[in-house]
Amino acid sequence: MKDYPKDLKVVYRHFLIHPQVATIPAHAACAAQKQGKFEQMYHLLFEKGYNAGRNFSQENIDKLAGEVGLKMDKFKADMEGDCPKEVQQDMQLMQQFGVSGTPAFFINGRFMSGGGPPERFKPLIEEELKKANERIGQEGTTVANYYDKWVLEKGKKRM
Amino acid sequence: MMQPMMRMGLFLLSALGLLLPGCEREDTKLAGKLDQIIKQNDDILDQLKKGGGPGRGGRGDRPQRPRPSPSQVYAVPIEGAAWTGNEQAKVTIVESFEFA
Numbered sequence: 645m646k647d648y649p650k651d652l653k654v655v656y657r658h659f660l661i662h663p664q665v666a667t668i669p670a671h672a673a674c675a676a677q678k679q680g681k682f683e684q685m686y687h688l689l690f691e692k693g694y695n696a697g698r699n700f701s702q703e704n705i706d707k708l709a710g711e712v713g714l715k716m717d718k719f720k721a722d723m724e725g726d727c728p729k730e731v732q733q734d735m736q737l738m739q740q741f742g743v744s745g746t747p748a749f750f751i752n753g754r755f756m757s758g759g760g761p762p763e764r765f766k767p768l769i770e771e772e773l774k775k776a777n778e779r780i781g782q783e784g785t786t787v788a789n790y791y792d793k794w795v796l797e798k799g800k801k802r803m
Numbered sequence: 804m805m806q807p808m809m810r811m812g813l814f815l816l817s818a819l820g821l822l823l824p825g826c827e828r829e830d831t832k833l834a835g836k837l838d839q840i841i842k843q844n845d846d847i848l849d850q851l852k853k854g855g856g857p858g859r860g861g862r863g864d865r866p867q868r869p870r871p872s873p874s875q876v877y878a879v880p881i882e883g884a885a886w887t888g889n890e891q892a893k894v895t896i897v898e899s900f901e902f903a
Contacts, residue, residue: 645887645888648892648894649889650889650892651889651892651893651894652892652894652895652896653886653887653888653890653891653892653894653896654886654887654888654895654896654898655885655886655895655897655898656884656885656886656887656897656898656900657879657884657897657898657900658899658900658901659899659900659901660901661903662901662903665902665903666901666902666903670902673885673902677885682885682887683885683887686885689902693902694903698903700902734884737879737880738879738899741871741877741879742868742869742870743899744870746899746900746901746903747898747899747900748898749897749898749899750871750877750879750896751894751895751896752894752895753875753876753877753878753879754874754876754877755870755872755873755875755877756873765896769894769896772893773893776893776894777893780893787891787892787893788891790893791881791895794876795876795877795879795895796878796880797878798876798878799876799877799879800875800876800877801878802877803869803871803877
């Protein structure tokens with residue numbers, strides 16, 4: 645991300661392989677997103693939840709939500725309301741594209757599985773960046789509509 | 804006095820003569836068994852190197868899940884999902900993740 649401050653966007657989709665551990669924090673991240681605080685909550689859930697002995701107790705989750713500055717009534721209502729369904733929808737969506745583990749990535753629609761250092765992603769990012777630079781300015785392609793035109797319109801709709 | 808002793812000696816020698824071929828046969832059998840064990844051992848090591856083996860409950864039994872092709876572009880929707888970075892970027896990465 646740091647190497648491409650202007651050119652990268654990361655979109656997050658939930659995919660639960662370890663539901664016994666990951667369900668509550670997924671709902672919490674989803675509820676934080678509804679108050680525009682996904683990124684802050686995402687980092688806190690890893691730093692002070694996962695890295696603190698996988699402490700995803702409701703007490704700790706509430707504490708983290710407080711640190712982020714969420715409105716607690718809405719946060720709790722979303723965690724129990726829409727979020728479980730939305731997390732499930734994310735999973736179903738990603739399964740359509742053949743995802744079966746985490747982390748998994750689609751870089752301008754091209755699949756890459758597993759984590760690793762940023763260098764591992766660079767070749768594919770560079771390749772896609774080069775293609776985008778060649779296409780932008782042609783056939784009505786702009787930076788703003790690039791993903792729609794070249795990934796959503798031309799890409800395969802499922803695996 | 805000497806005759807019974809000699810007779811006894813001759814008897815022992817003959818008995819030994821009869822036993823020796825038997826021992827050789829046993830040795831041959833053992834060598835065969837040993838070869839068989841070594842071969843089985845090699846087979847097991849081969850299977851382990853391959854990560855199990857078909858019909859033995861190893862990884863070879865599990866059908867491989869089909870995976871998306873890295874050369875194919877997939878139209879993964881991004882609407883409504885949380886995101887970070889530049890809203891209008893040339894490269895969009897969709898990450899499937901969990902807190903685990």
